[in-house]
Amino acid sequence: MTAVEPAHDAAANLRLVGMSEAPSVFSRIVSGEIPTTLLAETDRVIAFADINPQAPVHLLVVPKTGEYRDVVALAAGDPSLLAEMVEVASSLAQEHAGGDFRLVFNTGETAGQTVFHVHAHVLGGSLQEGSLGGA
Numbered sequence: 001m002t003a004v005e006p007a008h009d010a011a012a013n014l015r016l017v018g019m020s021e022a023p024s025v026f027s028r029i030v031s032g033e034i035p036t037t038l039l040a041e042t043d044r045v046i047a048f049a050d051i052n053p054q055a056p057v058h059l060l061v062v063p064k065t066g067e068y069r070d071v072v073a074l075a076a077g078d079p080s081l082l083a084e085m086v087e088v089a090s091s092l093a094q095e096h097a098g099g100d101f102r103l104v105f106n107t108g109e110t111a112g113q114t115v116f117h118v119h120a121h122v123l124g125g126s127l128q129e130g131s132l133g134g135a
């Protein structure tokens, strides 16, 4: 599955703080500008493999809307969308990682967030607990 419907919320991707910001890499994937292979898609969410995997299975679940910069904003603004992301993450883990998975939302620069369009990292495949929180 490769086709993605155009972002219907492009304006929401531009946070007006004096000047417009460029759309995030994930908004550009949602719009189809950057190609990817979709592993799952719902009306509100897409999922694809992380380009720089940190685990045997490393997938990303991304809302089509770029309105929420992190999971805190998402939980406050649209909890049902957050629940949908978790549901998609669980389905992906069933399909690609035998069912068990670690769900990571980096939140803020010093926690490792580099893309400020909320996304969940779905990590799986013989993970060791000791790797949690590595710098």
Ligand code: AMP
Residues within 6 Å of the ligand: 025, 034, 036, 049, 050, 051, 052, 053, 060, 105, 106, 112, 113, 114, 115, 116
């Ligand atoms: P974070 O550091 O939590 O903001 O996560 C951003 C993630 O996006 C990183 O793990 C990157 O490897 C990943 N990433 C960036 N660009 C792409 C891309 N074009 N396709 C897939 N993953 C990407």
